[in-house]
Amino acid sequence: MDKDAVLQEFRDAEALLEGHFLLSSGLHSEMYLQCARVMMDPDRGARICAALADKIRKTIEPKIDIVVSPAMGGVVVGYEMGRQLGVNSIFTERVDGEFELRRGFAIPEGANVLMAEDIVTTGLSSKECIATIERLGGNVVAASCLIDRSNGKVDVGVPLVSLIGLEVPAYDADNLPEHLKNSEAVKPGSRDLKK
Incomplete structure (x- = not known):
C-alpha cells in the first residue's frame, strides 16, 4: 500500500482533517489524522493493518510474541496488529499519569514485543509505553504506527x-504561522496535554 493509497483511506474515512489543531504534545498543527475514524470500518482497518504487518514481517527479524x-489511541490498532500477526495484544493505561497494565x-x-501506536508525532507516548513494557520484563523489538x-x-x-x-509541520504556541494565530485551536485527541 503506497502513500497515496493510505491517504485515500484516510480521506474516504473523513479522517484527514485540516484546520488548526492542538496536539497532545502541546504543539499546534494544520493537519490532524483521526485514526479512530479509519479503524471504525473493520474492512478498512484490516486492509491498512495487513499492509503494516506485512512491512513488519519483512523488516523485523525476531519473532513477535505479543x-x-x-491507550487510548493505540488500542484498536494494537488489537488489529495482533490479529494480523497472529499473536495476543494487550494495552497499557495511564494510572496517575503513568502507563501501567491493568x-x-x-x-x-x-517476550519479544511489538509496541503498536496509531500516530507518532514526537514519540513521547511511544517512549513511555516502551519504558513500561521493558520495566515489566518485555523485550521491545520494534515499534509500529500507521x-x-x-x-x-x-x-x-x-x-x-x-x-x-508524512512531513507535517507542528508549531509551538509562541511560533504559530500568521494564518493560525487568529484561529482557535481544536483539541481532537483523547489524551490530556503534556504539561
Missing part, C-alpha cells in the same frame, strides 16, 4: 516501522 499498545494483562518474561508524522526523524529507541511517513 503486541502492546498505549485488567489482568501481563507480559511474559522476555502514520509517522515526523517522517522518520523521531527516535523511540527501537526500530519504528510505519505504514507511511
Whole structure:
C-alpha cells in the first residue's frame, strides 16, 4: 500500500482533517489524522493493518510474541496488529499519569514485543509505553504506527516501522504561522496535554 493509497483511506474515512489543531504534545498543527475514524470500518482497518504487518514481517527479524499498545489511541490498532500477526495484544493505561497494565494483562518474561501506536508525532507516548513494557520484563523489538508524522526523524529507541511517513509541520504556541494565530485551536485527541 503506497502513500497515496493510505491517504485515500484516510480521506474516504473523513479522517484527514485540516484546520488548526492542538496536539497532545502541546504543539499546534494544520493537519490532524483521526485514526479512530479509519479503524471504525473493520474492512478498512484490516486492509491498512495487513499492509503494516506485512512491512513488519519483512523488516523485523525476531519473532513477535505479543503486541502492546498505549491507550487510548493505540488500542484498536494494537488489537488489529495482533490479529494480523497472529499473536495476543494487550494495552497499557495511564494510572496517575503513568502507563501501567491493568485488567489482568501481563507480559511474559522476555517476550519479544511489538509496541503498536496509531500516530507518532514526537514519540513521547511511544517512549513511555516502551519504558513500561521493558520495566515489566518485555523485550521491545520494534515499534509500529500507521502514520509517522515526523517522517522518520523521531527516535523511540527501537526500530519504528510505519505504514507511511508524512512531513507535517507542528508549531509551538509562541511560533504559530500568521494564518493560525487568529484561529482557535481544536483539541481532537483523547489524551490530556503534556504539561
